[in-house]
Amino acid sequence: MTTIASYNVNGIRAAIRKGFIEWLRDFDPDIICLQELKAQREQLDFQYFEELGYQVYIDEAEKKGYSGVAILSKKPAHRIARGFEHDLDNEGRLLRIDFDEYSVFSVYMPSGASGSHRQQIKLSWLKAFYAFVSEYIKTNPKTIFCGDFNICHEAIDLHNPKSNQKSPGFTVEEREWFSSFLKLGFVDSFRHFNPEGNHYSWWSLRAQTRDRNLGWRIDYQLISTALVPHLKAAYMLPDARHSDHCPTVAEVDCK
């Protein structure tokens, strides 16, 4: 069995100060996709991860202290790829590693603010990403997209859907984009096993929303239909508190 985790760490150095390395050692996933490193390569001590047996792959942002994704894998990848030939590739948002049987992506989708320029950028990024994946999947049918999508797909995915109809992350356009993305041939791993609500992956840092479980589910592991027969379990780890997000986990019986 291969355990694939995904975790928006909201600053890897801050997460490490809060015990991320010890948690990683104990949970011991085969692969973990990380988002929002908020650190560049030279600001990190790879030895922390290498001592636990991980290969370290990174797609960092040009801008210091901003964004950045990584994948830690016990098994070395055959090939890695960064970005998807998009204007925002310099923001460190997309990293792929390939094994014999399948590929793993770590993705950190842009966030938007209501009515802002950044929301328009997010929407155009989503459109370009859709086009990229629709081609990619044709020749690489066994793929899992792990990461922070910054979108709640359905009303069940956030605690307050009614008051957030127009909030970035839950607009009609973004929700429809998510549905169309799944139609390319992906399954939402967590939802596949957990049809009920009240399961979230992110909580606002304000007003103790986490203790009251008032959150949003914006972190996903979307697994291609060709891999679904290999998907054995999917769950989240809301008790891991190194970040304002929690880890998500998928278990597959691939090598």
Added chain:
DNA sequence: ATGGCAAGCTAAGCTTGA
């Protein structure tokens, strides 16, 4: 409709986050 907090840059306050 607004505010609520935190990380990290850089050196007191700004930007970003969703």
